[in-house]
Amino acid sequence: MDIHIINFPKIEDERGNLSFFQNNAQVPFEIKRTYWIYDVPGGEYRGGHAFKDQQEVIVALSGSFDVVLHDGIKEQRFQLNRSYYGLYIPNKIWRSLENFSTNSLALIVSDMNYIESDYLRDFSLFQKIKNDENSTI
Numbered sequence: 644m645d646i647h648i649i650n651f652p653k654i655e656d657e658r659g660n661l662s663f664f665q666n667n668a669q670v671p672f673e674i675k676r677t678y679w680i681y682d683v684p685g686g687e688y689r690g691g692h693a694f695k696d697q698q699e700v701i702v703a704l705s706g707s708f709d710v711v712l713h714d715g716i717k718e719q720r721f722q723l724n725r726s727y728y729g730l731y732i733p734n735k736i737w738r739s740l741e742n743f744s745t746n747s748l749a750l751i752v753s754d755m756n757y758i759e760s761d762y763l764r765d766f767s768l769f770q771k772i773k774n775d776e777n778s779t780i
């Protein structure tokens with residue numbers, strides 16, 4: 644499955660709106676882990692890595708930030724600023740989160756538990772893996 648924006652249900656109500664996602668429905672995998680990034684000082688960025696196997700969905704629950712994705716060939720930037728949109732990121736995509744607004748809150752769900760050996764933290768190694776993949780297709 645390719646990178647795409649997921650439009651979560653939005654139950655509009657005069658008491659306040661409600662959105663949700665659940666396993667294998669709005670989120671196209673079984674959720675194993677949830678984490679969130681908050682209190683990011685102005686100008687800081689997070690991420691700057693890819694995952695060998697895990698997939699993720701990122702949601703801006705509050706405020707806004709940019710998710711910059713690189714597939715080894717081209718870069719794409721998504722500004723997330725609505726709590727009813729999620730960004731699906733397959734494995735082997737380099738990603739960084741930046742331009743956090745004050746009090747922004749990034750929610751991330753993944754199909755794997757935290758495991759450091761799933762990280763690719765060296766961009767040139769990541770590009771080599773992607774190039775090798777492309778040359779065998």
Ligand code: TYD
Nearest residue numbers: 676677678680688689690691692756757758
């Ligand atoms: P990391 O994923 O490297 O953060 P970012 O990509 O946003 O810069 O994680 C930072 C630290 O937090 C790292 O030492 C591992 C730890 N961590 C966990 O223990 N469990 C988790 O689920 C995550 C995402 C990170």
